[in-house]
Amino acid sequence: MSHQLHAGPTEASPRVRFSPLARRHLIQKVAFALLWLAGGSAVAALLAVVGYVLVQGIGAINVDFFLSPPRGGLAGEGGISTTIITTVYLVLLTLCVATPLGVGAGVFLVEYTGEMQGQSGLIPRLVALARFGVETLAGVPSIIFGLFGYALFVSALGFGFSLLSAGLAGACLILPVVIRTTEEALLAVPRSYREASLALGTTQWQTVSGVVLPAALPGIMTGVVLSVGRIVSETAVFYVTLGGSSRAPTSLFHSGRTMALHVFYLATETNAFQKAMATGTVLIVSIMLINAVINYLTGRFTVR
């Protein structure tokens, strides 16, 4: 067969005119150069931001910066110790609320209502509405979550500016992220695992808890760690729910200040530009570490 392909044109079929080889190679080179330029400038822009913050901030970072609390004042004296503590508390609190709810909701939407899609009736409609709600919430600006948290948790429920209010509002913020990553992780689990399990005479819950969730765990973990980054970097929600106390909270009802919020206060209420950049540096490095954890987790769990 193959030699016939190279037998050349016959009388019956006139020779096809291909474009010149040199021209195609030239187009390839131009396209490659343009893509390289686009990629290069994107990376350069990102490095510029990170580099600027690092260069500006690195001078103010020392052991004392990590170990002393902000002392306030126009000069922005002190370090960031309490803001680190508040950030950690808030991350833990948020995850404690959002992870069980979000993972549970994701499992419900995929494993228990998946087959209702497109059906009529009240429950399928509610489920479709819930799914639509999750998608919408994922795109809502965070300040909206903040104002909602302010209206409900700070005012109506009387929690005041506190860790509790901020943790609940933060949970609302990351809930869509957790639900969607859980859904995606579950949908990526092959149908054959579910069939194999059900065919052994297991109940649906046994199948979900015994095979599907373990297989989806790396994806779910990725979503959870992603949410940690979201909470660490969030300001708008916590500006209107956490207050701004620079002391370390000792109860759920105490106000506090996360690192990101501290950058905001330093930048707007003091002239300690270097301190703001230093805090920014710590934030950026934290986010890098979180991303490294995500990469490690996904790499570790997907290689089998």
Next chain:
Amino acid sequence: MSNDAKRIETINYSLYYGGFQALRDLSIQIHANKITAIVGPSGCGKSTLLRSFNRMNELIPGVRTEGEILLDGQSILGDTDVVELRRRVGMVFQKPNPFPKSVFDNVAYGPRAHGLRRKERLSDIVERSLKAAALWDEVADDLYRSGLALSGGQQQRLCIARALAVEPEVILMDEPCSALDPVATLRIEDLMRDLAKEYTIIIVTHNMQQAARVSDYAIFLMMEEDRAGTMVEHGPTSELFTNPKDKRTEDYITGRFG
């Protein structure tokens, strides 16, 4: 036909996917401790019929059935508990589908789900099932390696061991060798002959030689004009293959279509 004991019987059984009729009016007997092959051209409903015996079709929304299926004289339709039915009627799938767990956990999965917790008891069952599936010698040195690290043929035998571990009475096999090489295929076929001493086996296969080699009985299905599967012929494999009563069976098994 023959005086082998009936294990499963379908009576005027029909199945619909929504408005589409996939199986029409099937009345079939499956004999105890024999291998029954379901053969026929693509799309004639072989897998659908097989999946009727453990009601796996019900995972697809909009499935509806008519008629009756009896297992040891008892209906398996209606409000029969499918969880218990599927323990009694195990299944091996077309593509080997071990769980992303260790060999041990794959086999112990079913017994654990049915409430067995004691380690010694589980170890017993795992060993017995792996031996019955002719895989023990190849994995005994390390039961804690991942089931996914095995070769395709080994994975399929692991899936057979996993099915055996819950002590089923009937084993359904949906083209169990179609993803395997010829050597692995022969090993599975040998294994099926061994298993038939204790279990009732129903196998769907595309491969006529395989049906002729392993099965005691054969069911030949075909599509009608509306694509619904119907039974053309049903009998001992030796008769069906050497002396088919229906012209369509003869055409199919001699490779004239399909």
